[in-house]
Amino acid sequence: MDDPTVTDPGLYRVVFENDRVRVLEYRDEPGAQTHPHDHPDSVMITLSSFRRRVSLGDEERELELPAGQARWLGAQRHSGHNTGDSPTHVFFVELKEPAQNSSGTTVLGPV
Template sequence: MVEEDPVTTNPAHYRTMFENEFVRVLEYIDDPGDTTTPHVHPNSVMVTLTDFQRRLRTGAGERDVDIAAHQAMWVPAQRHAGENIGRTATHTIFVELKGDAAGVADGRDLGPST
């Protein structure tokens, strides 16, 4: 998975804020029109700091999401690419789980559970 780690594949948008043997905390920031290349997230909790609109893509299809600021939501393990399709910057925090809790990106889920 290292080759699909978002910090490696999209370093202009993702940065590691904290990491230990149980979790990794990532910050994500982008601007309208920005895109990401395909990457993998384990099971995570996403905390939204801004309102945003994104288009998430996998080999199986795409999904548009419109999420308000100040939300905490579950994001099941997944592989996707994204695009900021809104008029505002995206700013989120991901708390990625490790070990058995990380789950498997099997293509069944796309985006957060809203």
């Protein structure tokens, strides 16, 4: 598992962690790209509006999200590219406990 704070330490930082969750802050500027990395099941909270391309293997999705949203993200491995003209600022609340009833379905980007 590739930790985003290791693959992209200039973009991700841990702001809180205990035995049940880890909270990451993510900030970037237009044009910034991340290396492939993994997230467990998480809640993403958008603090800024942004546009980006999220890639999972051969699959890509263009996303445009407003500020002030909370979105569920199933566990996934992806990379991202800020394709907009504004910085991105989000928090990820990563769950450390495995899902009780996992369907095994991976969703690309925020749902």
